[in-house]
Amino acid sequence: MTDTFVVVGGDAAGMSAASKAKRDDPSLEVIVFEMGQWVSYGACGLPYYVKGEIESLDDLVSLTPEEFIDDRDIDLRLGHEVTAIHTADKTVTVEANGESFDQAYDTVLISTGARALEPPIDGMDLDGVLTLHSMHEGGAVRDFIETKDPDSVGLIGGGYIGLEMAEAFRGRGLHVELFEMLPHVLEPFGEAVAERVEEHLREEAVDLHLETAVDAIRGERGRVTAIEADGEDYPVEMALVGTGIAPNAELAEAAGIELGETGAIATDEYGRTSAEDVFAAGDCAEATNVVTGRPDYVPLALTANRHGRAIGETVASGELTEVGPIAGTAVVKVFDLEVARTGVFDEDLAAEAGFDPVSVTIEAESRAHYYPGGTPIRIQLTADAESRKVLGAAMVGREGVAKRIDTVATALHAGMTVDEVEMLDLAYAPPFSPVWDPVLTAAKVLGSKVDTAQPVEADD
Amino acid sequence: MTDTFVVVGGDAAGMSAASKAKRDDPSLEVIVFEMGQWVSYGACGLPYYVKGEIESLDDLVSLTPEEFIDDRDIDLRLGHEVTAIHTADKTVTVEANGESFDQAYDTVLISTGARALEPPIDGMDLDGVLTLHSMHEGGAVRDFIETKDPDSVGLIGGGYIGLEMAEAFRGRGLHVELFEMLPHVLEPFGEAVAERVEEHLREEAVDLHLETAVDAIRGERGRVTAIEADGEDYPVEMALVGTGIAPNAELAEAAGIELGETGAIATDEYGRTSAEDVFAAGDCAEATNVVTGRPDYVPLALTANRHGRAIGETVASGELTEVGPIAGTAVVKVFDLEVARTGVFDEDLAAEAGFDPVSVTIEAESRAHYYPGGTPIRIQLTADAESRKVLGAAMVGREGVAKRIDTVATALHAGMTVDEVEMLDLAYAPPFSPVWDPVLTAAKVLGSKVDTAQPVEADD
Numbered sequence: 031m032t033d034t035f036v037v038v039g040g041d042a043a044g045m046s047a048a049s050k051a052k053r054d055d056p057s058l059e060v061i062v063f064e065m066g067q068w069v070s071y072g073a074c075g076l077p078y079y080v081k082g083e084i085e086s087l088d089d090l091v092s093l094t095p096e097e098f099i100d101d102r103d104i105d106l107r108l109g110h111e112v113t114a115i116h117t118a119d120k121t122v123t124v125e126a127n128g129e130s131f132d133q134a135y136d137t138v139l140i141s142t143g144a145r146a147l148e149p150p151i152d153g154m155d156l157d158g159v160l161t162l163h164s165m166h167e168g169g170a171v172r173d174f175i176e177t178k179d180p181d182s183v184g185l186i187g188g189g190y191i192g193l194e195m196a197e198a199f200r201g202r203g204l205h206v207e208l209f210e211m212l213p214h215v216l217e218p219f220g221e222a223v224a225e226r227v228e229e230h231l232r233e234e235a236v237d238l239h240l241e242t243a244v245d246a247i248r249g250e251r252g253r254v255t256a257i258e259a260d261g262e263d264y265p266v267e268m269a270l271v272g273t274g275i276a277p278n279a280e281l282a283e284a285a286g287i288e289l290g291e292t293g294a295i296a297t298d299e300y301g302r303t304s305a306e307d308v309f310a311a312g313d314c315a316e317a318t319n320v321v322t323g324r325p326d327y328v329p330l331a332l333t334a335n336r337h338g339r340a341i342g343e344t345v346a347s348g349e350l351t352e353v354g355p356i357a358g359t360a361v362v363k364v365f366d367l368e369v370a371r372t373g374v375f376d377e378d379l380a381a382e383a384g385f386d387p388v389s390v391t392i393e394a395e396s397r398a399h400y401y402p403g404g405t406p407i408r409i410q411l412t413a414d415a416e417s418r419k420v421l422g423a424a425m426v427g428r429e430g431v432a433k434r435i436d437t438v439a440t441a442l443h444a445g446m447t448v449d450e451v452e453m454l455d456l457a458y459a460p461p462f463s464p465v466w467d468p469v470l471t472a473a474k475v476l477g478s479k480v481d482t483a484q485p486v487e488a489d490d
Numbered sequence: 491m492t493d494t495f496v497v498v499g500g501d502a503a504g505m506s507a508a509s510k511a512k513r514d515d516p517s518l519e520v521i522v523f524e525m526g527q528w529v530s531y532g533a534c535g536l537p538y539y540v541k542g543e544i545e546s547l548d549d550l551v552s553l554t555p556e557e558f559i560d561d562r563d564i565d566l567r568l569g570h571e572v573t574a575i576h577t578a579d580k581t582v583t584v585e586a587n588g589e590s591f592d593q594a595y596d597t598v599l600i601s602t603g604a605r606a607l608e609p610p611i612d613g614m615d616l617d618g619v620l621t622l623h624s625m626h627e628g629g630a631v632r633d634f635i636e637t638k639d640p641d642s643v644g645l646i647g648g649g650y651i652g653l654e655m656a657e658a659f660r661g662r663g664l665h666v667e668l669f670e671m672l673p674h675v676l677e678p679f680g681e682a683v684a685e686r687v688e689e690h691l692r693e694e695a696v697d698l699h700l701e702t703a704v705d706a707i708r709g710e711r712g713r714v715t716a717i718e719a720d721g722e723d724y725p726v727e728m729a730l731v732g733t734g735i736a737p738n739a740e741l742a743e744a745a746g747i748e749l750g751e752t753g754a755i756a757t758d759e760y761g762r763t764s765a766e767d768v769f770a771a772g773d774c775a776e777a778t779n780v781v782t783g784r785p786d787y788v789p790l791a792l793t794a795n796r797h798g799r800a801i802g803e804t805v806a807s808g809e810l811t812e813v814g815p816i817a818g819t820a821v822v823k824v825f826d827l828e829v830a831r832t833g834v835f836d837e838d839l840a841a842e843a844g845f846d847p848v849s850v851t852i853e854a855e856s857r858a859h860y861y862p863g864g865t866p867i868r869i870q871l872t873a874d875a876e877s878r879k880v881l882g883a884a885m886v887g888r889e890g891v892a893k894r895i896d897t898v899a900t901a902l903h904a905g906m907t908v909d910e911v912e913m914l915d916l917a918y919a920p921p922f923s924p925v926w927d928p929v930l931t932a933a934k935v936l937g938s939k940v941d942t943a944q945p946v947e948a949d950d
Contacts, residue, residue, distance in 0.1 A: 042925075072858055072859075072860055072920065072925075074858070074918075074919065074920050075858060075860050075861065075920050078860075078861060078920060083861070083862055084860050084861070084862070089860040090860050092859070320915070330918065331918055331925045332915065332916070332918050332925050332926070332927075333915070335925055335926065336913075354913040354915075355913075355915070356915045357914075357915035358915070359915045359916060359917045360917060360918075360919075361917040361918065361919045361922055361923075362919055363919060363921045363922070368922070370917055372915070372917070398532055398534070398535060399532075399552070400532060400535050400538075400544050400549040400550050401535065401538060401543070401544070402543055402544070430892075430893055432890075432917055432919065432921075432922035432923070433890055433893045433894045433896075433897070433916075433917065433922065433923070434893045434896070435917050436893075436894070436896070436897045436914070436916045436917055436927070436929075437893070437896045437897060437899075437900050439897075439914060439915055439916055439917070440897050440900040440901055440904070440906075440914055440916075441900055441904075443904075443906075443910065443913070443914055443915070444900070444901070444903075444904030444906060444910075446900075446903075446904060450903065450904075453796075453812075453814040453815075453903070454817075454896070454899060454900055454903055455780070455792065455793070455814075455815070455816045455817040455818070455819045455832070455899055455903070456792070456819060456896045456899055456900075457819045457820060457821035457830055457832070457892055457893065457895050457896055457899070458534075458790065458791055458792050458820075458821065459534065459820075459821045459822055459823060459892065460532065460534050460535050460538060461823045461892075462821055462823070462828070462892035462893065463821075463892070463893070465502075465532075465791045465792050465795055466792070466795065467792075467896070469896075
């Protein structure tokens with residue numbers, strides 16, 4: 031009897047799992063239900079599509095539906111929405127073309143992704159108020175710019191999407207008003223890094239409003255005319271809402287599957303949920319943080335691909351394959367800056383996770399002092415005072431940041447102390463680094479600070 | 491009684507040791523004897539000085555002699571050559587201004603550096619035959635170009651210096667004939683990487699002659715006119731010889747101090763030599779390779795600085811401080827390419843060191859497939875079949891290589907397996923990397939190859 035592997039949602043995690051399972055065990059029946067029309071696409075590329083650096087939405091697709099169906103022999107059904115998972119019967123209910131049917135599974139993967147959050151403010155339904163998470167939404171933003179030719183945009187939210195879109199809109203020649211409720215943009219990157227990013231946004235003529243809650247989006251005749259914030263009206267002709275994303279965990283929750291504290295689907299080290307033969311991966315699921323050992327919700331592309339693949343391997347082989355922990359490593363391009371993070375460098379978060387954090391922020395040049403074109407790299411590095419283990423880092427600079435963060439990410443996976451990081455033999459040549467790489471300098475300064483840190487009382 | 495710390499040679503290792511020792515113990519008498527007139531300079535910047543990107547030799551200096559003397563209270567003596575170390579008496583003999591005297595020490599550091607090798611060929615004494623290792627030599631090369639205005643240069647040797655100088659000379663508009671005896675340039679970076687570098691050199695109009703031994707440098711009226719190689723004459727108006735460097739170990743050897751198999755001064759994990767209270771560091775000394783655990787000679791700036799500093803700490807504190815192992819991490823810019831290496835990726839060298847090496851070479855893009863401007867990165871990655879530990883890597887590409895090598899270097903220090911490297915949470919954003927970083931792709935391919943590698947017989 032052929033085993034049936036049902037995948038709910040056909041983006042990175044789902045298609046990775048389906049492909050890997052089918053490749054490892056061609057006798058497996060692999061069915062993917064995708065409610066939309068796109069699979070396996072690079073949503074991270076949407077800002078560059080809007081900016082115009084990428085011509086077509088099709089360019090963002092890694093593999094077409096036809097390639098999955100014809101070349102990989104996967105039973106991919108577009109326009110099919112799974113509306114219920116019956117874990118006792120091991121079936122899912124599917125709706126498509128106005129009809130409904132049940133499909134049996136031996137194993138099911140929930141890879142339903144996430145969606146853009148919509149804040150509870152007036153005016154969200156006006157024409158010209160857009161979000162950016164799916165391919166469809168990306169298409170709508172570019173269409174709006176190209177057909178309505180707005181002169182200005184209000185960006186609500188200063189996270190990844192908000193900042194990448196600030197660059198995209200400025201590239202399109204729009205005036206940008208950016209609103210962030212918190213004291214700083216890019217909250218997961220910390221204040222030291224954010225301050226440098228904010229300076230740069232202002233250099234790039236973005237009108238930045240920090241600690242500024244948007245009260246409403248104003249419109250006339252159904253079209254956006256202004257953002258109302260802190261009692262003032264800022265005239266704009268469109269609005270893009272990037273106030274975060276939420277996991278699509280409702281389907282799992284309705285099936286009685288356990289969610290974690292983060293609101294995403296709880297999983298174990300193999301990607302298993304609380305229900306038998308039900309896995310979850312990607313932007314709908316939690317993962318284990320390598321620094322804290324605790325569940326975390328960091329919905330990023332690599333994790334989705336990697337966890338999907340590992341689950342596909344488990345399904346095909348019948349042997350449990352670990353999906354692997356995450357370090358929460360991330361990088362974002364903000365105009366000419368590279369902004370990166372990994373681990374737990376925020377002292378409050380580190381303390382909450384049970385550490386005794388010590389943190390330093392340093393600046394060092396990206397090149398040898400005499401080599402032309404060097405620019406400062408700012409690094410925040412944090413370690414635990416007792417174990418001396420490095421807990422995380424954030425970095426910002428015009429060059430040499432995007433992949434330099436990986437040195438610290440690798441150290442986190444290895445559980446290295448700040449002293450071990452200081453002793454790393456890192457690459458040096460005048461065009462690429464000072465003799466002492468900025469990471470080594472940060473580790474040296476942090477090591478000294480840890481030496482002099484007050485010992486914590488045992489009963490603290 | 492004040493202790494006396496004598497340092498022989500005032501470049502990176504020597505001045506780092508002197509500065510650290512004096513800072514940690516201001517009561518220490520620290521005397522540095524430097525035979526030349528320059529201390530603490532960035533010799534790695536000389537090619538860019540010759541190219542004209544750096545204006546003055548003074549720009550390469552980190553700290554002036556006056557700063558060491560006045561600000562750091564170090565007794566720095568320029569133009570002072572140590573001609574003998576008497577380990578039994580604990581004195582050194584010094585020559586300066588035509589006179590000679592003895593100086594007693596409690597501890598001495600040999601940091602005499604290295605020198606450019608001069609191959610035994612005819613014509614080395616012609617006007618216009620130059621080497622490039624010291625500040626003096628760098629000055630002479632640029633002077634020759636600016637005063638004699640040559641149209642062409644013969645580069646003898648395709649190592650770091652040869653390739654950096656090819657870029658510098660092309661930048662000056664000279665025609666470049668480059669001669670390398672071996673089948674490939676950049677021998678320590680391996681064939682897979684070298685082939686890509688050679689392609690690029692040809693794109694940059696460098697006339698490349700591989701497996702071509704130079705027989706002689708020809709001249710007329712004392713001036714260079716041609717390079718004779720393989721029976722042919724290649725007309726050139728100057729010659730730069732970059733056939734490697736040799737450790738200045740003669741002073742140590744004459745003092746009865748043990749040299750290693752590499753010809754450099756043998757040292758232990760604290761930088762101690764075979765003689766009591768005699769340390770050695772920098773380009774004259776060996777270091778321990780973190781992959782093989784064996785002595786190695788990789789004369790590079792970071793090691794010199796780091797080992798000097800550690801020895802300074804030991805001298806000041808009286809407690810032994812480890813100098814730290816090296817991974818042999820290096821990066822070099824060759825025109826528009828970044829070329830990097832770390833560890834032991836060459837299969838023959840790995841086998842000699844007792845490993846059962848398995849190696850793969852992959853190509854992956856530097857950016858997401860849809861993001862404009864991506865270029866291929868080639869990576870050779872090697873692991874031990876039995877332990878699955880990663881042993882080393884080499885990389886080449888137009889971007890994203892210089893600091894990506896540090897991920898592997900960090901993994902080497904941590905002793906990670908190829909499977910652990912494959913599971914690293916590395917940074918992804920479309921402008922900087924594919925979702926699966928090229929290092930992860932290399933690890934995945936290598937892991938599969940290790941899986942299928944023939945097991946080695948126990949008695950092999």
